[in-house]
Amino acid sequence: MVTVCEVGPRDGLQNEPTLLPLEVKAELVRRLVDAGLRRIEVGSFVHPKAVPQMADTDRLCERIPRSPQVTYAGLVLNEKGFDRAVLAGVQQVNFAFAATETFNQRNQRASTQESLDAFQQIARRAREAGMRCALTIGAAFGCPFEGEVPEERIVGFAVRAAEAGADEIVLADTIGVAVPSQVSRLLRHVREAVGNSLPVGVHLHNTRNTGYANAYAALEAGATIVDAAVGGTGGCPFAPRATGNIATEDLVYMLHRMGIQTGIDLDRLIETAQWLEAQIGRTLPGQLMKAGGFPPPGTGLSRAG
Amino acid sequence: MVTVCEVGPRDGLQNEPTLLPLEVKAELVRRLVDAGLRRIEVGSFVHPKAVPQMADTDRLCERIPRSPQVTYAGLVLNEKGFDRAVLAGVQQVNFAFAATETFNQRNQRASTQESLDAFQQIARRAREAGMRCALTIGAAFGCPFEGEVPEERIVGFAVRAAEAGADEIVLADTIGVAVPSQVSRLLRHVREAVGNSLPVGVHLHNTRNTGYANAYAALEAGATIVDAAVGGTGGCPFAPRATGNIATEDLVYMLHRMGIQTGIDLDRLIETAQWLEAQIGRTLPGQLMKAGGFPPPGTGLSRAG
Numbered sequence: 261m262v263t264v265c266e267v268g269p270r271d272g273l274q275n276e277p278t279l280l281p282l283e284v285k286a287e288l289v290r291r292l293v294d295a296g297l298r299r300i301e302v303g304s305f306v307h308p309k310a311v312p313q314m315a316d317t318d319r320l321c322e323r324i325p326r327s328p329q330v331t332y333a334g335l336v337l338n339e340k341g342f343d344r345a346v347l348a349g350v351q352q353v354n355f356a357f358a359a360t361e362t363f364n365q366r367n368q369r370a371s372t373q374e375s376l377d378a379f380q381q382i383a384r385r386a387r388e389a390g391m392r393c394a395l396t397i398g399a400a401f402g403c404p405f406e407g408e409v410p411e412e413r414i415v416g417f418a419v420r421a422a423e424a425g426a427d428e429i430v431l432a433d434t435i436g437v438a439v440p441s442q443v444s445r446l447l448r449h450v451r452e453a454v455g456n457s458l459p460v461g462v463h464l465h466n467t468r469n470t471g472y473a474n475a476y477a478a479l480e481a482g483a484t485i486v487d488a489a490v491g492g493t494g495g496c497p498f499a500p501r502a503t504g505n506i507a508t509e510d511l512v513y514m515l516h517r518m519g520i521q522t523g524i525d526l527d528r529l530i531e532t533a534q535w536l537e538a539q540i541g542r543t544l545p546g547q548l549m550k551a552g553g554f555p556p557p558g559t560g561l562s563r564a565g
Numbered sequence: 566m567v568t569v570c571e572v573g574p575r576d577g578l579q580n581e582p583t584l585l586p587l588e589v590k591a592e593l594v595r596r597l598v599d600a601g602l603r604r605i606e607v608g609s610f611v612h613p614k615a616v617p618q619m620a621d622t623d624r625l626c627e628r629i630p631r632s633p634q635v636t637y638a639g640l641v642l643n644e645k646g647f648d649r650a651v652l653a654g655v656q657q658v659n660f661a662f663a664a665t666e667t668f669n670q671r672n673q674r675a676s677t678q679e680s681l682d683a684f685q686q687i688a689r690r691a692r693e694a695g696m697r698c699a700l701t702i703g704a705a706f707g708c709p710f711e712g713e714v715p716e717e718r719i720v721g722f723a724v725r726a727a728e729a730g731a732d733e734i735v736l737a738d739t740i741g742v743a744v745p746s747q748v749s750r751l752l753r754h755v756r757e758a759v760g761n762s763l764p765v766g767v768h769l770h771n772t773r774n775t776g777y778a779n780a781y782a783a784l785e786a787g788a789t790i791v792d793a794a795v796g797g798t799g800g801c802p803f804a805p806r807a808t809g810n811i812a813t814e815d816l817v818y819m820l821h822r823m824g825i826q827t828g829i830d831l832d833r834l835i836e837t838a839q840w841l842e843a844q845i846g847r848t849l850p851g852q853l854m855k856a857g858g859f860p861p862p863g864t865g866l867s868r869a870g
Contacts, residue, residue, distance in 0.1 A: 402859055407866030437859040439822040440781045466774075468859070469815040469852040473778040476745045499856035510774040517744040547774040551804035554707055554742040554773070561712030 262515060263299055263485045264522050265461065266292050266508055268536070269320075270301040270335060272493030274313045275504060278540045282316045286323040288536060292490065293325050295528040297508075301333045301354060301487075305341035321348035331392065337368065342382055345391075352392035352427075355379045358434065359397050359414055362405035367398075376420055383425040392428075395421040396463060400431040400446065401438035404498045411446055418450045418460075428459040428485060433474065435498050436467020440477035447481035461485025464506050466545065467496050471506040472514060479520070486511060491533040492545035507546030509533050513553060526553055567820060568604055568790045569827050570766065571597050571813055573841070574625075575606040575640060577798030579618045580809060583845045587621045591628040593841060597795065598630050600833035602813075606638045606659060606792075610646035626653035636697065642673065647687055650696075657697035657732075660684045663739065664702050664719055667710035672703075681725055688730040697733075700726040701768060705736040705751065706743035709803045716751055720758045727759040733790060734765050738779065740803050741772020745782035752786035766790025769811050771850065772801050776811040777819060784825070791816060796838040797850035812851030814838050818858060831858055 269289060273280060280288075292300055302324065303317025317334060324332065326349075333352035334345045345353050357375035358364040364372050379395055386393035400414045418429050431446060443462065451460055462478040464471045464487065475486050488511045494504025509529045515522055526548075533549040555561030574594060578585060585593075597605055607629065608622025622639060629637065631654075638657035639650045650658050662680035663669040669677050684700055691698035705719045723734050736751060748767065756765055767783040769776045769792065780791050793816045799809025814834045820827055831853075838854040860866035 407860040407864070435859075436856065437822075439819050440778075441823040467852060467856045468818055469771075469777050469812065470819050472774050473745075473781040473819065476778040476782065496856070501855035502852055507774065513773055514744050514775050514778065517742075518746040547772060547807055550806035551741065551772045551801070554740075555712040559712070 262479065262520050262522060263461070264297065264508060264512060264524060265299040265301060265333070265485055265487045266297045266490060267301045267463070267487045267505060268292070268489035268491065268493050268508065270303050270314070271487070272489035272491070272505055274304070274311060275494040275496070276540055278542070279313060280539060282319055282323070284539050285316070285320050288532070289320070289324045291532040291535065293327070293330055295532055296522070296524040298329055298523060299331050299333065301335065302350065304335035305344040305348070306335065306337055318344055318348050321350065333394070336382060338378060339381060339385065342385055346389055352394060353382060353386055354394045354396060355382050356396035356398055356432070358399045358403070359409050359417065360399055360403040360406040363399050363403050366405070372417070376417070376424070379421065380424040387425055393426060394428045394430060395426045396430040396432050398432045398434040401433045401442055402435060404435050411449060414446060415449050415453045419453050422454040422458055426458070428461055429454065430461040430463050430485065430487065432463035433465055435496055436465035436471065436502065438464070438474050439470055440473045443474045444477040444481045447478050447483055451482050456482070459484045461487065463487040465494070465496060465504060466492065466506050467499055467502040472510065475506060475511055476514070490529065490546070491536045491549070493536070493540065503545040507533065507544070507548070509548045510546055513548050517554070567784065567825050567827060568766070569602065569813060569817060569829060570604040570606060570638070570790055570792045571602045571795060572606045572768070572792045572810060573597070573794035573796065573798050573813065575608050575619070576792070577794030577796070577810055579609070579616060580799040580801070581845055583847070584618060585844060587624055587628070589844050590621070590625050593837070594625070594629045596837040596840065598632070598635055600837055601827070601829040603634055603828060604636050604638065606640065607655065609640040610649040610653070611640065611642055623649055623653050626655065638699070641687060643683060644686060644690065647690055651694055655696070657699060658687060658691055659699045659701060660687050661701035661703055661737070663704045663708070664714050664722065665704055665708040665711040668704050668708050671710070677722070681722070681729070684726065685729040692730055698731060699733045699735060700731045701735040701737050703737045703739045706738045706747055707740060709740050716754060719751060720754050723755045724758050727763055731763070734759065734763065735768050735790065735792065736765070737768035738770055740801055741770035741776065741807065743769070743779050744775055745778045748779045749782040749786045752783050752788055756787050761787070764789045766792065768792035770799070770801060770809060771797065771811050772804055772807040777815065780811060780816055781819070795834065795851070796841045796854070798841070798845070808850040812838065812849070812853070814853045815851055818853050822859070
C-alpha cells in the first residue's frame with residue numbers, strides 16, 4: 261500500500277499563473293475526495309503577502325468535505341501558521357525547508373539550523389494537539405545555487421527530524437534534477453538512519469522527465485508516500501518553460517498496473533484532471549488525460565487497475 | 566556502457582504531421598553524429614505508398630556522413646527492402662512485427678508466424694552480407710486490440726529470433742502502456758531464455774509518462790540498448806493527443822547523472838533538439854531543452870555528465 265499525497269491544491273496551484281477562485285478550489289478538493297484521495301495538502305498557512313495564491317487556505321478549509329478517512333494537510337512554517345492550521349481543522353501540518361544554506365536563506369530567510377529549531381517547536385505543538393507532523397527536506401537531490409547536495413547532509417537532517425518527533429520525512433526534488441539511482445541510494449540511506457518504522461516519502465517534479473522514474477526507484481527503495489499533483493500542475497521558478505509536479509493520475513496508472521493498490525478511482529481522477537485543465541485554461545502536462553487508461557475502459561479487455 | 570539508438574529520423578519523423586525536406590533530414594543526421602550518437606536508425610526501406618514520410622530514405626543515405634564509428638540502421642520488412650538497404654549502405658537492418666495476431670495483421674497483413682519466417686530470411690541474408698540484424702517485437706507490453714499480451718508469447722518469439730540469428734532483440738512498447746515492474750520482469754525472462762550473450766534492448770514511448778521509468782527498469786534488468794528520438798518526436802496513432810518516443814536528450818541526462826557513459830555530448834544534443842523543434846514547428850515534449858542540464862553549464866558548479 262502506498263499513500264498518494266495530493267499536493268495539487270498547494271504546490272500545484274501555487275505555481276500556476278492562473279489564480280483559481282475559492283469555490284473552484286473547494287470543488288477541486290471535493291472531486292479529489294470523490295476520486296478516492298485520502299491525503300490532500302490543501303494549502304499553506306503562511307503570510308498572504310508571501311504567497312498570494314494561498315491566502316484563502318483558511319476559508320477553503322471551511323468548505324471542504326470532512327470524513328474520518330481523509331487527512332487534510334497544510335504547510336506551516338512558524339507557530340503563527342500552526343495556530344491557523346489548528347483553527348482550520350487540518351489533521352496534519354507539513355513543515356518544509358531547503359537543504360542548502362543559500363536556498364534556505366533565499367526562501368525562508370533562515371539558516372537550516374534555525375529551520376530545524378522551528379520544526380522542533382512545530383512538532384512538539386503538533387504532538388500536544390494530536391496532529392500529524394511531516395517534515396519535507398527541499399532541494400534534497402540538487403540545489404540551483406549550490407549544485408550537488410552531499411547525501412550525508414540530508415541523512416543528518418532526517419535523523420534530527422526523527423529525533424524531533426516527525427511522523428514522516430519527505431525528500432523533495434524541488435527543482436526536478438534527481439535521477440533514479442540517486443533517489444534509490446538516498447532513500448535507502450535515510451531509511452537505514454531513521455529506522456524502518458518511520459515512513460519516508462518523496463516529492464517529485466518532472467522538470468527533466470525523470471519524475472516517474474524517480475517515483476519507481478523510491479518505491480523500490482521502500483518509500484511509502486509519494487506526493488503528486490492532479491494534472492501535473494505547477495512549475496519551477498528556475499525553469500519557467502518546464503513541467504511541474506508529477507501528475508497524480510499518471511502516477512496512479514503506473515502504481516495500479518504494477519499491482520500496487522491506492523484506493524483511488526483512476527477514471528474519476530482523470531476526469532478531475534480534465535476538469536482542472538479547463539478551469540486553469542492551459543494544457544496540463546498529465547498524459548493519462550490525453551491517452552486514456554489501458555486497456556481502454558469499456559472495451560471489455562482485461563484491466564489491471 | 567549503454568547503446569543509445571537514435572530513432573528520431575525514422576520512428577520520430579514518421580509520426581510527425583510535418584514532412585521534413587531531404588536536406589533537413591540529412592542535417593539532422595549530421596547533427597546527431599556530431600553530438601556523438603553512434604547508432605542511428607535513418608529510415609525505412611518499405612513501400613513509399615505505405616509510409617510516404619520515409620520515401621526518401623535511399624536518397625538520405627547518400628548524404629549522411631560515413632564513419633567507421635557510426636552504425637546506420639534501416640527498417641526492412643521483406644527481401645526487396647533488404648536489397649535497398651544493401652544498396653543504401655546501412656550497416657544494420659531492423660525487422661519489426663507486432664506480438665499479437667490482430668495488430669500484426671492490421672499493420673503488416675501477415676500472421677506472426679509469417680513475420681517470423683520473413684525475419685529468418687532477412688537474418689540469413691544479413692549474415693551473408695556481413696550486416697547486423699535486429700528484431701523488434703512490437704506491442705510487447707500491451708496491444709490496442711487484444712489488451713494484455715502474455716509474457717510467454719514474447720519470450721517464445723525472442724527464442725525463435727535468437728535461433729534465427731538475430732544480433733539483438735528489442736522489446737517495443739509501441740503504444741506506451743508498459744510500467745516498470747512489467748518491463749523489469751519481461752526483460753529478465755527474455756534474457757534468461759536467450760542467454761546473456763545476446764544483447765536485449767527496449768523501444769519506449771512516453772505516451773502515459775512511464776517511458777523513462779521503463780528505461781530505468783530495463784537497464785536495471787540488463788538491457789544494453791535503448792531506443793530514443795531526439796526532442797521526443799513522434800506520437801501514437803492510438804492516442805493522437807499523447808507524446809511520442811522518449812526524448813534522447815532526456816534519456817542521456819538520466820544516464821549520465823546515474824554515472825552511465827554513452828559517449829554523447831548532452832549540450833550538443835540539446836541544441837539539436839532545439840534546432841529540430843524549430844524545423845518541425847511545434848513544441849516537442851523533450852524537457853531538457855526547456856529546463857537545461859544540471860548543474861547548469863557555465864555556473865562552475867560540479868557536474869556529473
